Amino acid sequence: MARKVAVVTGGNKGIGYAVVKELCQKFNGDVILAARDEARGKDAVEQLKALNLNPVYHQLDIDDTSSISQLKDFLHKEYGGLDILVNNAAIAYKMASTTPDAEQAENSINTNFFGTLNVCKALFPILRPHARVVNVSSSAGRLSNIPNKELQKKFLVSNLTEEELCGLMKEFVSDAKAGLKREKGWAHTNYMMSKIGVSALTFLQQREFDKDSREDLVVNAVHPGYVNTDMTSGKGVRTIEEGAEPIVYAALLPPNIKSPKGEYIWEDSKVVSWV
Ligand SMILES: NC(=O)c1ccc[n+]([C@@H]2O[C@H](COP(=O)([O-])OP(=O)(O)OC[C@H]3O[C@@H](n4cnc5c(N)ncnc54)[C@H](OP(=O)(O)O)[C@@H]3O)[C@@H](O)[C@H]2O)c1
Incomplete structure (x- = not known):
């Protein structure tokens, strides 16, 4: 078995680092x-090695499709597939x-949004059953952060496609x-x-997973809480370990689970309404 x-x-830092740990x-x-900067990534790996943990560094800039495809090639060659993908990288x-x-x-x-989507498009084909x-x-x-109810409805279309969602994201930028x-x-x-886009993407990805010939593929969107990281300028109230909790919960869901599946998970690991 691979x-x-x-x-x-x-x-390399913040919530992602705690999830790796x-x-x-x-x-x-x-x-x-995975980290975009080799020095920062390898430094984080060394910090974890000092705790007797053994993560493997690989370069990944989610803005760079060639970097994404190099990670895919590495996974395919070394492992023949992928079992857990945590799309944590983001900017604010x-x-x-x-x-x-x-x-x-x-x-x-x-x-x-598009960086996360590109990572998914590259790596989903190598997901193994139960990924x-x-x-x-x-x-x-959360969808309610869009004040215009007509716009909200466009995200709520039950069979919203990836193309349509990308169109909405482009319309926003324009x-x-x-x-x-x-x-x-x-x-x-x-x-x-950007995060409303990531949540909406999650729900349509699960619909695609449900039609996939590979068994038991599950994707969820997670809110980690207000966490003390560089992104929040140290003002967050949760530690990175607390922020990692609901993410690790969703990453380690047992085989053939019925729920949460294509859901929006809150910081306490409970499913909440996205709407
Ligand atoms: N902190 C919170 O309260 C909070 C709340 C809700 C959601 N979140 C979400 O939680 C996740 C982690 O946030 P955080 O607070 O831990 O932020 P953070 O400390 O700023 O860490 C962000 C991580 O993303 C990486 N990154 C940014 N752009 C990248 C790119 N193009 N390619 C690859 N890596 C990239 C950063 O790398 P560099 O070190 O190279 O910059 C860093 O490792 C994000 O998705 C964030 O939106 C955070």
Whole structure:
């Protein structure tokens, strides 16, 4: 039997680092600490080795399709598949950022939504039966953060396709560039829109998994809580280990579980309504 393997994107710090740490202790297989920067990634691996844990570093920039495809080739060659994928890597601009809003909108959607989607498109074909995928979303990724009810409905279409969802994300960026975000009633921040996209993506991915010939593929979106990391400038109230808890829970769901499956999971590991 091939050795099992888990991948955590953005594993070099914050919540991703804590997820790698926890999986190294609980998952019966190798854990790949994927990071875009080699020095930061290898440094994180060394920190975990000092705790007698043994993650494997691999480079991954989710903005770079060639980097994604190199990770896929590595997984395919070394493991012949993939058992757990935690899509954790993301960016969030600070309130004080002087980057023009249109640029922030484009970069936030490109990394958090399209980067995550590109990782999924590359790695889903090598998922093994019983694989678990966790898309790290946020409370910001709740549909109710979109004030315009007509826009909300577009995300709620029961058979929404990936193409249609990508179209909505592009429409948002285009409205941001035209200065029409408020007028059109999109969510108030670019980060919110990127995470609403990640949540909606999760639900349609599960519908595809349900039709897949491979048995028991499960994907969930998780809100880790307000966590003390660089992203929250140290203001979060939960530790990174607490933030990792619901993510690791979703990553290690037992075989043939009926629920949570294609759900939105809160920081206490309970399923909540996305709407
Ligand atoms: N902290 C919270 O309160 C909170 C709440 C809700 C949801 N979340 C979500 O939880 C996840 C982790 O957040 P965090 O708070 O741990 O943030 P963080 O400390 O800022 O860590 C983000 C990680 O993502 C990586 N990353 C960013 N862009 C990347 C790219 N293009 N390719 C590969 N890696 C990239 C970063 O790498 P570098 O070190 O190289 O920059 C870093 O490893 C994110 O999805 C975030 O949206 C966080």
